[in-house]
Amino acid sequence: MGGRKRSKHNINNIITDAGESLTEKVEIADYFCKYFSEVGAKLADKIQKSKRKVYEPRRNVNSIGLIEATTEKVEEVIGGLKEGKSPGPDRDLRQ
Numbered sequence: 001m002g003g004r005k006r007s008k009h010n011i012n013n014i015i016t017d018a019g020e021s022l023t024e025k026v027e028i029a030d031y032f033c034k035y036f037s038e039v040g041a042k043l044a045d046k047i048q049k050s051k052r053k054v055y056e057p058r059r060n061v062n063s064i065g066l067i068e069a070t071t072e073k074v075e076e077v078i079g080g081l082k083e084g085k086s087p088g089p090d091r092d093l094r095q
Contacts, residue, residue: 011028013028014028014031016031
């Protein structure tokens, strides 16, 4: 890319977590493969689990159409509507 040469690094020896020295290319490759395939899960286990309800408000599944209404309130709301107009989805008739 762009005429730049990458420098190559060879790893000839590594020491495992158990203190074992690996010198064979296949052993080193296998060790790196195993390490990087497990590191994500290990880190994920260390993340503290959050409580979902802390971030989301409680939902009331019975909130639509199940509120108590008096005859007077219904007449007041209907009387306040303009003829030939629709309140649309963003207007709350309970106000």
